[in-house]
Amino acid sequence: xxxxxxxxxxxxxxxxxxxxxxxxxxxxxxxxxxxxxxxxxxxxxxxxxxxxxxxxxxxxxxxxxxxxxxxxxxxxxxxxxxxxxxxxxxxxxxxxxxxxxxxxxxxxxxxxxxxxxxxxxxxxxxxxxxxxxxxxxxxxxxxxxxxxxxxxxxxxxxxxxxxxxxxxxxxxxxxxxxxxxxxxxxxxxxxxxxxxxxxxxxxxxxxxxxxxxxxxxxxxxx
Numbered sequence: 001x002x003x004x005x006x007x008x009x010x011x012x013x014x015x016x017x018x019x020x021x022x023x024x025x026x027x028x029x030x031x032x033x034x035x036x037x038x039x040x041x042x043x044x045x046x047x048x049x050x051x052x053x054x055x056x057x058x059x060x061x062x063x064x065x066x067x068x069x070x071x072x073x074x075x076x077x078x079x080x081x082x083x084x085x086x087x088x089x090x091x092x093x094x095x096x097x098x099x100x101x102x103x104x105x106x107x108x109x110x111x112x113x114x115x116x117x118x119x120x121x122x123x124x125x126x127x128x129x130x131x132x133x134x135x136x137x138x139x140x141x142x143x144x145x146x147x148x149x150x151x152x153x154x155x156x157x158x159x160x161x162x163x164x165x166x167x168x169x170x171x172x173x174x175x176x177x178x179x180x181x182x183x184x185x186x187x188x189x190x191x192x193x194x195x196x197x198x199x200x201x202x203x204x205x206x207x208x209x210x211x212x213x214x215x216x217x218x219x220x221x222x
Contacts, residue, residue, distance in 0.1 A: 007174055008182035009201060015090060015178060016158035019097035023105040023154045026098075028147065031109035032135075053103045057163025060099060064168045068092065093169035093176050097158035104157050105150035112146020113139065145217055152213040156206050 034046055052060055068075040068086045078084040086092050116139050124134045140147070162180035169176040171185060179202050186195035 008177050008179045008198070009205070011090065011093075011175075011177070012159050012179040013205075015093050015097050015161075016155050018094045019101060019158040020105075020151060020155045022094070022098045023102055023158075024151060027102055027105040027150070027154070028109060031106045031150075032113055034106070035110045035113040049106050050103050052100050057100070058167060061096065061164040061167025064092075064096065064099070064164065068095075068168065087168055088170045088172065088176060090169065090176055093161075093165045093178060096164035096168050097161040100161050100164050101154035101157035105154040108146045108150035108153065109143070112143035112150075115146070116142045148213065148217060152209065156209055159206065159209075160202070
C-alpha cells in the first residue's frame with residue numbers, strides 16, 4: 001500500500017480506538033444504570049440507547065449537524081467560547097463513530113451486568129467492601145466477557161462507520177477520509193484496483209480483531 005492508501009487505515013484505527021474508549025466509559029455507565037436501576041423514564045433511556053441501531057445513518061448525521069453545526073446549540077457555543085469548529089474534523093468522525101457503535105457496546109454489557117449473581121455482591125458487602133470496591137472487584141470481573149464482546153463490536157463498528165461520518169466529517173484527504181469513505185470514493189471514481197485493495201485490507205483487519213478477541217476470551221479464566 002502507498003502512503004495515501006495507508007493514511008485512511010491509520011485514521012480509521014485512531015478514530016475507532018478513541019470512539020471505543022468513549023463507549024467504554026460512557027457506555028458502561030449507561031449499561032449499569034439500565035441493568036441495576038429503575039427510575040422514571042427508564043424505558044425512554046433504553047429506547048434512546050437503541051435508537052442508533054434503527055435510525056438511518058443519514059438521519060443520525062443530520063441530527064449531529066443540527067447540534068454541532070455553526071447554527072447548532074453546541075456548535076455555536078464551542079465556536080464562540082473556544083473558537084473550536086467541530087464539524088468536518090476527525091473529532092467529529094470520532095463522535096459519529098461513538099454514537100453509531102454505542103448500542104453495540106451497551107446491550108452486551110447490560111446483559112452481562114444483569115447476569116451477575118447479586119448474592120455474590122451482597123457477600124462482598126457483608127465483608128465490608130464499599131460499593132465502588134464491589135463494582136471493581138466483583139461485578140466487573142464477573143461481567144468482563146460481555147463487556148469485552150461489546151467493546152469488540154463497538155470497535156469494529158467504529159472502524160467501518162460510513163454514513164454518519166460522511167455527513168458530519170466529510171471526505172477530506174488526510175483529515176477525515178476514513179477507510180469506508182476511501183472505499184466509496186475509489187468506487188465512485190472507477191478506481192477498482194484501489195477499492196479492491198482497501199476492501200481486502202479492511203476485511204483482514206476486522207477478522208484479525210475478532211480472532212484476537214475470541215482467543216483472549218478463551219485464554220483468560222477468572
